[in-house]
Amino acid sequence: MIEVIDLCKEFRLDKKQMNEMGVNDKNLKVLNHINLECKPGRIFSLLGPNGAGKTTTLRIIATILAATSGTVKVAGIDVSENPAAARAKMGFLTGTTGLYERLTPNEMITYFGQLNGMDEQTLKERKNRLFDLLNMHEFADKRIGKLSTGMKQKVSITRTMIHDPEVVVFDEPTSGLDVITAKNIIELIRDCREQNKTVIFSSHIMSEVDLLCDDLAIIHAGDILYNDTMENFRKQMHTPNLTEEFIYLVNQREAGAAI
DSSP states (O other), rough: OOEEEEEEEEOOOOOOHHHHOOSSSSSEEEEEEEEEOOOOOOOEEEEEESSSSSHHHHHTTTTTTTOOOEEETTTTTTTTOOOHHHHHEEEEEEOOOOOOTSOHHHHHHHHHHHTTTHHHHHHHHHHHHHHHHTTOOOGGOGGGGGOOOHHHHHHHHHHHHHHOOOOEESSSSTTTTTHHHHHHHHHHHHHHHTTTTTEEOOOOOHHHHHHHOEEEEEEEEEEEEEEEEEHHHHHHHHSSSSSHHHHHHHHHHHHHOOO
């Protein structure tokens, strides 16, 4: 379970940043009283245009950023009060996470499994299962620095999942990947749901959201425009498909803000 309660986030800008952004206020508000609930055994998708606040929200959930105010709980643990305990329950994947390029995937995943206190047999079984699921055996002993973008993303996902977290946070997990690699990752996300894990992910690829999503929130300029089930979203759509409905909602909000 992930609970996000009345979450706000502000960044303090220096003069250079204020000039670059063309603003006069040194306090930049990026999240405005966000409330979300992600449940076990369901896939929750967070959608929004660039700069809407998606990645900031996910990074606060993952304990990488601190909230300005509000509460976030992961598996019942307040992430601000006990971030280490929250991280132990969670896996977080983002495209900006670095990898040790001199190591092989085998070495890398073994290292992170050991960091998470896994015993040798459990680590071996878990690693083999993930390598099977993501078709990683053929490059498991090659240096990571020599791998393709898609192969590296598979290593990142395996690192995220090796300790079998009950809560998983995916930030644009298939961005820039080929169709086959993206399909492997979609299957892994489905596998998480079957294992009754709590899953939240952001994506710009509407077909993925349509395939995977049980619950949906749309965020724009730090505000939630929609937060309910995917089934209810489809029932209230004004347009023929998810992409057009997303654009419709964003345009409606921008038009309202301009009045």
